[in-house]
Amino acid sequence: MRDRTWLAAGLCALVAATALSAVSRAAPRFTVKSTSVELPYDETAYPEGPGAEVMNANCASCHSASMVLLQPKLSREQWTGIVRKMRDVYRAPVADEDVPAIIDYLAKLSPR
Amino acid sequence: MDRFDAMMTAPLGRRQMLAGTAAMLAVPAGAQGLVDLRLPGGPSQRPLAGGFPGKGEMIVQRIHPPLLETPMEVFDSDVFTPNDRFFVRWHWSDFPTSVDAGAFRLAVRGRVRRPLSIGLAQLLRMPRVELAAVNQCSGNSRGLFEPRVPGAQWGHGAMGNARWTGVRLRDVLDQAGVLSDAVAVRFAGLDGATVEGAPRFEKALAIDHARDGEVMIAFAMNGEQLPLLNGFPIRLVVPGWYSTYWIKMLSDIEVLSAPDDRYWMAKAYRIPTTPGADIVPGTKDFPTVPIGRMVPRSFVTSLREGQAVPLRPTMPVGGIALGGDRSVARVELSADGGRSWQPTRLGPDHGRYSFRRWDAELPLAGPGPLTLMARCTNDAGEGQPMKAIWNPSGFMRGNVEAVSVEVRADA
Numbered sequence: 281m282r283d284r285t286w287l288a289a290g291l292c293a294l295v296a297a298t299a300l301s302a303v304s305r306a307a308p309r310f311t312v313k314s315t316s317v318e319l320p321y322d323e324t325a326y327p328e329g330p331g332a333e334v335m336n337a338n339c340a341s342c343h344s345a346s347m348v349l350l351q352p353k354l355s356r357e358q359w360t361g362i363v364r365k366m367r368d369v370y371r372a373p374v375a376d377e378d379v380p381a382i383i384d385y386l387a388k389l390s391p392r
Numbered sequence: 393m394d395r396f397d398a399m400m401t402a403p404l405g406r407r408q409m410l411a412g413t414a415a416m417l418a419v420p421a422g423a424q425g426l427v428d429l430r431l432p433g434g435p436s437q438r439p440l441a442g443g444f445p446g447k448g449e450m451i452v453q454r455i456h457p458p459l460l461e462t463p464m465e466v467f468d469s470d471v472f473t474p475n476d477r478f479f480v481r482w483h484w485s486d487f488p489t490s491v492d493a494g495a496f497r498l499a500v501r502g503r504v505r506r507p508l509s510i511g512l513a514q515l516l517r518m519p520r521v522e523l524a525a526v527n528q529c530s531g532n533s534r535g536l537f538e539p540r541v542p543g544a545q546w547g548h549g550a551m552g553n554a555r556w557t558g559v560r561l562r563d564v565l566d567q568a569g570v571l572s573d574a575v576a577v578r579f580a581g582l583d584g585a586t587v588e589g590a591p592r593f594e595k596a597l598a599i600d601h602a603r604d605g606e607v608m609i610a611f612a613m614n615g616e617q618l619p620l621l622n623g624f625p626i627r628l629v630v631p632g633w634y635s636t637y638w639i640k641m642l643s644d645i646e647v648l649s650a651p652d653d654r655y656w657m658a659k660a661y662r663i664p665t666t667p668g669a670d671i672v673p674g675t676k677d678f679p680t681v682p683i684g685r686m687v688p689r690s691f692v693t694s695l696r697e698g699q700a701v702p703l704r705p706t707m708p709v710g711g712i713a714l715g716g717d718r719s720v721a722r723v724e725l726s727a728d729g730g731r732s733w734q735p736t737r738l739g740p741d742h743g744r745y746s747f748r749r750w751d752a753e754l755p756l757a758g759p760g761p762l763t764l765m766a767r768c769t770n771d772a773g774e775g776q777p778m779k780a781i782w783n784p785s786g787f788m789r790g791n792v793e794a795v796s797v798e799v800r801a802d803a
Contacts, residue, residue, distance in 0.1 A: 308520075310516060310557070310611070310612060311617075312493045312512050312516070312611060312617050312625055313493060313617065314490070314491065314492045314493045314494070315490070315491050315493075315617075315620050315624050315625075316489065316490035316491075317445030317446065317489050317490075317620045317621075318445065318489065319444070319445065319456075319458070319489060320443050320444060320455055321455075321456070322455035322456040324455075341586070342484070342485065342586045342587070343454060343456060343457065343485065344454045344455045344456040346453070346454045346455070347454055347544075349435075350435055350438075350453065350454075350545050351542055351545065352431070352433055352434070352435075352535075352540035352541075352542075352545065353433060353540070354540075354542060358542060362542060369590070369591070369655065369659075370585075370587065370590045370591075371585075371587040371588070371589045371590040372587070373587070
């Protein structure tokens with residue numbers, strides 16, 4: 281029910297949003313209408329197993345788990361480099377003590 | 393309600409339909425099927441699903457933020473890719489899901505005489521240009537690299553062709569008055585980095601490229617406003633160049649007096665300086681440059697890998713080609729592993745940067761397996777190599793691709 285109410289409110293807002301219509305003398309009429317969308321939510325968690333909890337806590341906020349789970353088979357060294365990049369470049373807030381468990385989990389992933 | 397709450401309260405039907413699709417642990421309830429991208433060593437299966445705003449059935453590479461790939465058969469129906477099947481690619485999930493067309497502003501700033509804040513109404517009053525152009529991800533077909541490389545594991549569908557309508561970037565820059573010390577122009581959109589201190593997505597072009605009169609700020613795609621997931625309300629169109637430069641939801645143009653030294657130009661989206669961006673796997677410490685122009689490619693789209701085809705005197709074979717940053721001059725077809733090539737008929741010419749349709753009648757000798765290869769040559773004489781290139785980012789694949797079918801007397 282709560283969902284439906286929210287959706288209805290969203291639709292009203294969408295209809296009420298001002299549709300900008302600008303016509304130029306030189307150019308043919310083209311209208312750009314305000315847009316509002318809903319994105320699907322990804323509930324997929326990392327598969328159960330040692331380290332799954334630490335993965336769900338650290339590697340599922342910026343992107344879906346599929347970013348990890350659909351990778352080909354990578355070496356431990358490659359996974360170590362990826363985790364380093366997530367932390368150093370993309371500023372993933374991963375605690376130092378969680379890193380070994382994350383790398384162990386990743387190194388055990390094999391393509392399904 | 394913030395975006396996270398909005399996602400949590402998404403209608404249940406859609407939530408159920410998409411939950412679990414990406415991990416490939418199970419066939420998601422409501423997904424329309426699976427596609428096998430034939431990535432060497434796997435994982436190769438991806439869900440096909442609708443449910444993304446403005447999109448029909450797409451290959452789901454990632455839900456959050458969306459990475460959606462166009463199924464190959466879409467390219468067989470038309471050289472223009474319908475907006476609702478056009479591929480989707482975001483780096484950060486922090487992009488707005490609502491854009492008010494009246495309030496939207498594009499800033500032009502930096503080394504200019506008059507900084508501007510341009511509304512859509514103003515853009516729509518400027519002289520218009522229209523151009524057919526292929527938008528292709530730098531990493532299109534990355535999943536086929538061998539040895540495999542990390543990154544989005546695309547098949548061939550991270551590309552699309554559209555008629556883009558908009559205004560010349562040069563006209564916008566001229567309104568602002570570019571100062572004489574300008575050397576580059578940096579572009580960013582409404583998408584921000586999810587975490588503070590992380591690099592928001594931005595790309596830059598050399599000033600002469602930005603002012604070449606072809607680079608465009610597009611507000612329409614195939615005659616309609618852009619789907620939000622393709623960059624509503626405006627995106628940059630850089631004809632002949634990979635889509636990393638085609639900034640979506642373009643909101644910020646900054647004219648620079650030095651080359652852009654931020655992360656997405658200086659560290660990411662770089663290719664080896666070797667011919668064809670090709671290096672030996674495992675090579676360490678090689679010089680790189682930012683990726684730029686596209687290379688010729690061609691695809692058989694009328695037949696699927698593994699398809700059974702009836703034995704007849706000849707078999708129709710067709711597909712699409714792009715010339716990179718030049719026109720398609722010819723497309724040839726081989727059915728003997730590249731020893732001999734037959735010409736194909738080219739379809740209507742929609743301009744240098746567009747997909748071009750090609751078709752041929754292939755004589756069939758008898759039943760059995762048959763491997764087909766297409767090869768495009770552009771009007772600068774640049775063709776497609778038989779051998780795949782390799783680089784650690786999986787960029788710029790352009791070799792001749794093969795499709796194998798089974799000719800059957802009883803098919």
